[in-house]
Amino acid sequence: MKAALFYGGQDIRVEEMETPTPGPGEVLVDIGAAGICGSDLHPYRGANPWGAAGTPTARRGGHELAGLVAALGEGVTGLHIGQRVGVEPMHLVGCGSCRQCRRGDYHVCPTRGMRHGARHGSAGFSEYDTAVAANIFPLPDRVSLEAASMLDVYACGVHAANRIPLKMDDYVCVLGTGPIGMTAGQVARAAGVRKVIMIGRRDELLKTALxxxxxxxxxxxxxxxxxxxxxxxxxxEGCDTVLESVGGTADTLTQAIDACAYGGKIGIIGAFWSDVSVAYRAANRKEIDLLWCNSYASWNGVREYQIALDLVAEGRVQVEPLITHRYPLAAIGEGFRAADDKKGSGAIKVVIQP
Structure with missing residues (x-):
């Protein structure tokens, strides 16, 4: 099969490699769509590098994925070859036995992502990838593979809504107009909050948000x-809840604190790859709750990925307009350039189609 290998920075090569074989309890997926996440761009830009340029060390990526069941490992039931499925990524697989996993919070399992003695993540930027059967979600006919590749993004918004939790009389402010901000805003409105206010810098994206x-x-x-x-x-009254979806620098946290009402809450969904300072005095004076939102898991026994799938399947959120750019695997470098330069390319979500 062909797969994209990341050697560090912008060194991405599509190479031939052996098609994986699903082990017991695993499923082989023929990848139909895989989205480029903001976290994929951090190593692309040189932060938190995946590999060292010029060395044989390389990593695969692509954790926003969907496709067709291609093979079933030993003991897998309830699925069939050719079935269309969404995939909850492998980096969210917990050990299953720690206190966090037992209560359903496998996203904060201390050994999350470990499999067969090594850390493992999904590789949607490939023609095929394996996943544990418990992370496979059959898709109804009305949900396309492209839309399903966005379920990971929507599930992050679902987790933030649950963690805060959002209430019907909340004024909600969303900082950021990228895919995380757009989907979090849609989820908040689907949850029935009083009003969602989106803050951003680009008029065309703010119009898209509306x-x-x-x-x-x-x-x-x-x-x-x-x-x-x-x-x-x-x-x-101010915003009862602020959803920070940008990450990166302390500036967005400061903006979130400024926008938040006294006694309000801030859900931090954006990824920070280095330590940042927090405007403690302002947050303390307002007695703001800072809630870190790390991926997603289950809530009251229901998988948050499934909640996201239900929102999409029921038409309660608009997915397709957010997918603006599509590239074949052979042109993944072009896809990353478009995702990296969203202002120049006009991209919101870039999807690779292996």
């Missing part, structure tokens, strides 16, 4: 006074 139901109102923080705009949009 068009796809990710926001009820938008604020351009490059041209508007955010505090005044939020006060006007909330009748002076």
């Amino acid at each position: 068009d796809v139901g990710a926001a009820d109102a938008v604020v351009n923080n490059a041209t508007a006074n955010v505090a005044e705009a939020i006060a006007d949009l909330t009748g002076g």
Whole structure:
């Protein structure tokens, strides 16, 4: 089979390698769609590198994936060859026996992602990949493989909504207009909150947020006074919840604290690859709860990936307009360039089609 190998930075090579064989309790998936996540771009830009350029060390990637069942490992039942499925990624596989796993919080298992004695992640940027059968979700006919590749993103928004938790009378502010921000805004509106206000810097993306139901109102923080705009949009009450979806620097946390109402909550979904400072005095004065939202798992016994799938299948969120760019595996380098330069390319979500 062909697979993309990441040698560090922008050194991505599509190479031939052996097609994996599913072990006991595993499924081989013929990958139909795999999204490029913001976390994939961090090593692409040189942070948290996947491999060292110029060395034989390389890693595979692609944890937002969907496809067709190609083979079943020993003991797998309830699935059939050719079945269309979404895949919860392998880096979320817990040990199953620790306290966190037993209560359903396998996303914070201390040995999360370990399999057969080694750390393992999904490799959706390949023609085939294996997954544990428990992480395979059959798709209804009305959910395309492309849409299913976005379920991992929606599940992160579902987890944030559950963790906070969102309430019907909440004013919710979403910081960031990328895929995480767009999907989190859609999930919040599907949850029935009072109003979702999206804050970003690009007018075209703020318009998209309104068009796809990710926001009820938008604020351009490059041209508007955010505090005044939020006060006007909330009748002076402020935002009960702020969902930070950008990550990267302390600046977005400071913006989140400024936007948050007294006694409010901030759900931090964005990824930070280095330590950042927090405006402690402002957060303390407002008695703000800072809630770190790491991926997703289950909530009250229900898999959050399944909740995301239900939202998509029922048409309660708009997925297709967010998928703006598609590339074959052979052109994955072009796909990463488009995802890395979203302002120039106009991309929101880039999907690779192996």
